[in-house]
Amino acid sequence: MFLAAVRRPEVVCANRVQPREPFFQQLWGPSMMMNRRQFAWAAAAGPAVFARVLDVLAAPARYDLIVKGGRVLDPSLRLDAIRDVAIADGRIATVGADIAEDASETIDARGKVVVPGLIDVHCHAARVKDGPTLCLADGVTGFVDAGSQGADRIHETIAVARSAPQPCRVLINIGRAGILPDGDTMDISRADVGAARDAIAKNRDVIAGVKARLSRDVAGANDYEVLRRAQDVASSFNLPVMIHMGQTVSPLPRLMDLLKPGDIVTHMFAPPPNSIVDETGRILPEVLAARRRGVWFDLGNGRTGHLRWDIVERVMQAGFWPDTFSTDWTPEGRTAQVIDFPNVMSKFLDFGMSLDQVVARATVNASRVFEVFRDRGTLNVGAPADVAVLELRQGLFEFVDNYGNRRTGRQRLFPSGTILGGKRVPARA
Numbered sequence: 087m088f089l090a091a092v093r094r095p096e097v098v099c100a101n102r103v104q105p106r107e108p109f110f111q112q113l114w115g116p117s118m119m120m121n122r123r124q125f126a127w128a129a130a131a132g133p134a135v136f137a138r139v140l141d142v143l144a145a146p147a148r149y150d151l152i153v154k155g156g157r158v159l160d161p162s163l164r165l166d167a168i169r170d171v172a173i174a175d176g177r178i179a180t181v182g183a184d185i186a187e188d189a190s191e192t193i194d195a196r197g198k199v200v201v202p203g204l205i206d207v208h209c210h211a212a213r214v215k216d217g218p219t220l221c222l223a224d225g226v227t228g229f230v231d232a233g234s235q236g237a238d239r240i241h242e243t244i245a246v247a248r249s250a251p252q253p254c255r256v257l258i259n260i261g262r263a264g265i266l267p268d269g270d271t272m273d274i275s276r277a278d279v280g281a282a283r284d285a286i287a288k289n290r291d292v293i294a295g296v297k298a299r300l301s302r303d304v305a306g307a308n309d310y311e312v313l314r315r316a317q318d319v320a321s322s323f324n325l326p327v328m329i330h331m332g333q334t335v336s337p338l339p340r341l342m343d344l345l346k347p348g349d350i351v352t353h354m355f356a357p358p359p360n361s362i363v364d365e366t367g368r369i370l371p372e373v374l375a376a377r378r379r380g381v382w383f384d385l386g387n388g389r390t391g392h393l394r395w396d397i398v399e400r401v402m403q404a405g406f407w408p409d410t411f412s413t414d415w416t417p418e419g420r421t422a423q424v425i426d427f428p429n430v431m432s433k434f435l436d437f438g439m440s441l442d443q444v445v446a447r448a449t450v451n452a453s454r455v456f457e458v459f460r461d462r463g464t465l466n467v468g469a470p471a472d473v474a475v476l477e478l479r480q481g482l483f484e485f486v487d488n489y490g491n492r493r494t495g496r497q498r499l500f501p502s503g504t505i506l507g508g509k510r511v512p513a514r515a
């Protein structure tokens with residue numbers, strides 16, 4: 087509050103006199119520069135001093151960065167209007183119409199959509215060194231690498247996560263060898279509870295949950311036991327489990343039974359066997375019950391076996407909308423199906439969702455799933471200044487599901503700029 091007030095002299099100090107040189111010099115010597123720490127000290131020193139400090143600060147204020155004239159769309163604030171977003175010290179300083187003060191840097195966002203930085207709760211960006219920066223250029227200012235590695239090589243994803251420019255966390259694959267072409271846990275001994283526990287204990291700051299991939303070609307008939315062991319590991323640390331559903335050997339209701347509040351079901355639009363919806367368009371009662379008790383349902387776009395348009399249509403028509411969108415991004419996905427997070431979001435504009443509803447699932451909703459993102463997914467004053475500038479183009483755009491089926495949409499979002507912690511990052515190459 088103090089900072090916002092100080093940086094708006096037209097409001098706070100409009101009728102006040104010029105700075106009082108002698109008083110100020112007594113405090114800090116001849117220099118008129120006052121940093122934030124000094125300001126906090128002065129504020130704490132008492133109302134009298136604080137009032138005088140406000141006088142001094144009547145000098146022209148500057149923001150570090152202003153994103154000007156965009157359509158600012160922030161579901162967390164119920165805001166959808168042409169606004170400027172002003173940033174100072176890495177945080178959102180104010181959002182308003184025609185902010186008059188100058189800034190060190192200005193981004194012209196006229197004709198663009200300005201949203202909180204995107205949060206991808208299921209991707210594999212920590213699998214490769216440049217994954218985090220590639221995603222950042224697409225507007226992704228926070229992500230979770232969901233199960234790229236298990237206990238044996240988790241240090242590799244953790245190293246990438248730790249050096250990533252944006253906040254990120256990893257989920258440890260319950261299969262100790264990570265993602266394997268012949269199935270992570272086809273051999274049940276790979277679902278090693280002790281090894282996973284040790285890995286989490288050593289990296290509690292970065293590991294934010296456990297991933298259990300349960301499809302027939304990943305876990306075979308072990309799916310139920312794999313999930314049971316994943317919960318066993320997660321419960322020792324009070325962490326969520328993310329299941330990769332679809333085409334399981336076990337019926338979905340049996341697996342749903344093992345999910346606790348805060349767990350995540352990804353690939354929610356996976357086609358049968360063991361979809362969340364039956365042939366008549368009814369969402370399984372066990373799935374509804376899971377949502378009621380606080381289990382999240384996530385998109386997980388991916389490229390194989392997770393997304394088929396007829397299932398999306400049926401589930402959306404039943405009103406069972408995703409809580410979060412995620413890309414299941416891999417480097418290969420950059421050129422096929424996934425492309426980038428804004429592209430993944432665009433697909434749902436064609437299924438009855440408004441732009442606002444689409445943005446919510448990639449921002450504020452996602453911020454609630456993992457603790458690390460709690461103060462993000464919003465342009466609220468004081469929040470870290472993570473911003474995605476997008477372009478909403480009208481035209482004919484082709485979207486492909488994981489089965490080669492095509493749909494033509496009339497709108498598509500494109501990444502146009504990213505700001506992370508108040509700093510502009512390079513655009514996608």
Ligand SMILES: [Zn+2]
Pocket residue numbers: 208209210232414
């Ligand atoms: Zn995945």
